[in-house]
Amino acid sequence: MTPAPIRIGNASGFYGDRFSAVHEMLTGGPLDVLTGDYLAELTMLILGRDRMKDPNRGYAKTFLRQMEQNLALAKEKGVKIVANAGGLNPAGLADALRELAAKLGVDVAIAHVEGDDLIQRAEELGFGKTLTANAYLGAWGIAECLNAGADIVVTGRVTDASVIVGPAAAHFGWARDDYDALAGAVAAGHVIECGTQATGGNYAFFTEHEIGVPGFPIAEISADGSSVITKHPGTGGVVNAGTVTAQLLYEITGARYAGPDVTTRFDTLTLTEDGQDRVRISGVTGEPPPPTLKVCLNGLGGFRNETTFVLTGLDIEAKAALVKEQLEGALKARPPADVRWTLARTDRPDAETEQQASALLHVAVKDADPEVAGRAFSGAAIELALASYPGFHVTAPPAAASPYGVYRAAFVDAKEVPHVAVLPDGTRRDIAPAAETLPLSEVDESALPAPFTQAEVRRVPLGKVVGARSGDKGGNANVGVWARSDEAWRWLAHRLTVTEFKLLLPETADLEVRRHLLPNLRAVNFVVEGILGEGVASQARFDPQAKALGEWLRSREIDIPEALL
Known part of the structure; x- marks a missing residue:
């Protein structure tokens, strides 16, 4: 008998997101697990400065306050909670949660995941002097904690999608080499980990919908890794193929999306409308992960x-x-x-x-x-x-003057990074790195669709026919651009080349720009190297996280075939 899907919600896309979201998600409808993403490159710097002042700090204090208001409610509803709010001190947050639970009289089992913090070995690993050094761990420590009966699991730096993948893997009993199922969960996790960006927030075509205050997203993940992205009924915003496409394109590079547990092939997934505010993600394939883990390094630049x-x-x-x-x-x-x-x-x-x-x-x-x-x-x-x-x-x-930070990315052999699940009873279990790995390689993107040509054109903003979403990865920016029809895709794939992109966005003219094709999403993704200097904390440009780079691109005028308008 096929097990029922696991219903995983999200209540935080960043440190500072809507405080009331935890309560809204717990009371808005049924959930099995509630997750939260509190960490970003800039957040790690902020927490690093907190830790400099007090070694007992370094975690997201907002999460603790949210639990003070909602811990009893989550226990009553039978909803497990998984969040990376532990930041640089997941053990400290776990202890603070136990104190809180005792004060509230709520009987909950609390576990945490650690090992990502490499600051004490920074010199040994060749990172040099740095304020923070955190490897991106995967989902298996979270799964181990949940399998041991944890009601709450807090982690340090895991990949954003891992807080969703871990509960799904524990629920369905996936094996480490169930790559397709894991990749499907990564895709679902990538969509919902940024909160309301999946439900109409920051959406290119927002004028076509009543956005209001968007509800937070939910992924209903099935045993094969396929999922339905939705939200609680009656909440604001919208979930459609466009909002999901936009989030899939957010902060990626090409077709291969590497993680510590699986490399997800974003060029294999299919989106299908599945009713009002419901979009199904299916067909995702996965490959063994690369042999290295990414490490986030933050230092004080001056x-x-x-x-x-x-x-x-x-x-x-x-x-x-x-x-x-x-x-x-x-x-x-x-x-x-x-x-x-x-x-x-x-x-x-x-x-x-x-x-x-x-x-x-x-x-x-x-x-x-x-x-x-x-x-x-x-x-x-x-x-x-x-x-x-x-x-x-x-x-x-x-x-x-205010201090500013400098971000760098490094990569280390996964075998060099401890991954430890600290279970509710204090037992420590080491999580082995992936037994099978596969170095990353580029996907052949030479095949283009047949061009769409028409003599009659009109000079209008590019955004009349395409959507876009942009974001930051260290000093680089990415701009995902998608079409909403097959005809527009055929035009876009041939028209919006790297050369044209640089003409439309002159700030990128002297920078390296790489283009990746995702035909299944009718999308192209541009990676702009170095436009953000040394990362968001260095404040290198007017829009330091490149959040509006895609909207600038959509506002630029270009000759578009009349038939597409």
Whole structure:
């Protein structure tokens, strides 16, 4: 007899997501497991700074407060909870949860997964000096904890999808080499781990739907790894093939999506509408994982500061040149190591409001010395107030310098990384690395669909016919672009080349850009190397996480066949 699907919900896509989501998910309808993703590259840096101040910290305190309000409810509903909120201190969070449960009088079994934190071995492993060093573990430690009777499992740095894959693997008793089933669960996990991005949040075609406040997503995962993505009835937002496609394309590279347990072939899955707010993911195939694990390294890069000058009315370029010359002259004795100017021409001629008549000149500085990036810069900027261009003012005065982080990725042999499940009774069980591995290789993407050609074209924004979602991976950005019809896909695959992409987004012109095809999703994915500098914490550009890069692309005008419009 085929076991019933396991119903896994998500209540957090990042550290700072909707606080009430845990309660909403527990009360909105039936669930077997509730998960939460609290970690990102930037979050690890924040937790690392917390740990510098107090070695007993380093976990997501929000999760503990959510459990204070909802632990008894989860126990009453029989819902198990799995979250990576342990951050840099999963053992500390597990202990804090036990204290909380005792105070509340709730009898729950609590376990945790550790081993990802490699900071004590950073030098030995060749990472150099770093604030955090965490390998991405997989799902099997979570599964071991659940099989031992845990009601709550907290982890450190596991892959985002692992908090979903672990419960599914435990529920169905999958083997380590059940690659297709595991890959199906990874695909489902990748869709729901970012919370409401799967239910209409950040969705390119949001104007076609009543989004409101989107409900959080649910994956109904079956024994073969296929799944249905949905949400609780009556909640806001929408689940359709578009919202699921957008999230599948989020922060990936090509067809092979590598993880510690399985490499998921995103070019094999099929999406099918399965009723209102229900999308089925099926046909996913998996391969053995690569022999190495990715390691997230965060360090302190120095100090940064910024201010934005408002330039109003006539002679915008001349005003910008004057203040730039004056400020750099004032800093000449000890210039910051890095100075970046950006002029945004938000002004318009003969404007009806002062704001519409104004442009914004932004300057950001970085230096190893907090004095140089702080008081010296701030003082020099403000001292120009009565000595520079007419109409001088700033959006906000510069303040003290703030530290910024630097992200690096490294890779280590999986055998070098401990993976330990600490069960509710304190028993420690080592989780072996994958016995079978397969180095990553590129998928042959040379086959293109027959081109869609039509003589009659109209110059309109690209977003009239395609959706996009973009995001960050360290210093790189990815932009997934998908079409909504076979005809539009045939046009997109031939028209939106790397050359065209660089023409549409001039900021990428001098960078390496790689394009990957995903015909089953009618999608192309672009990876832009180095556009985000040393990662989000380094604040290298106006949109430091590239969240709106895809929307900029959709706004650019291009000749599109009339038949597609």
